[in-house]
Amino acid sequence: MRLFAALRTSSGALLELIPPESWELTSVHAERGRLSLYDIFQTYVEHGEIHLQQIEKLKQALPQ
Secondary structure (H helix, E strand, C coil): CHHHHHHHHHHHHHHCCCCHHHHHCEEEECCCEEEEHHHHHHHHHHHHHHHHHHHHHHHHHCCC
């Protein structure tokens, strides 16, 4: 969990370097079609949150 948190923090620092106008640049995803840079990173954040929830459920299921 500490590694995950550290990676999220360092990723956030890098994202702050992206100029505001660049967030609207687009690319074509093979399954989702045209996405802006903002859309791509929003998906990345949501995906990470799903994994965090899965990890928490697994931790709670472990015997104490």
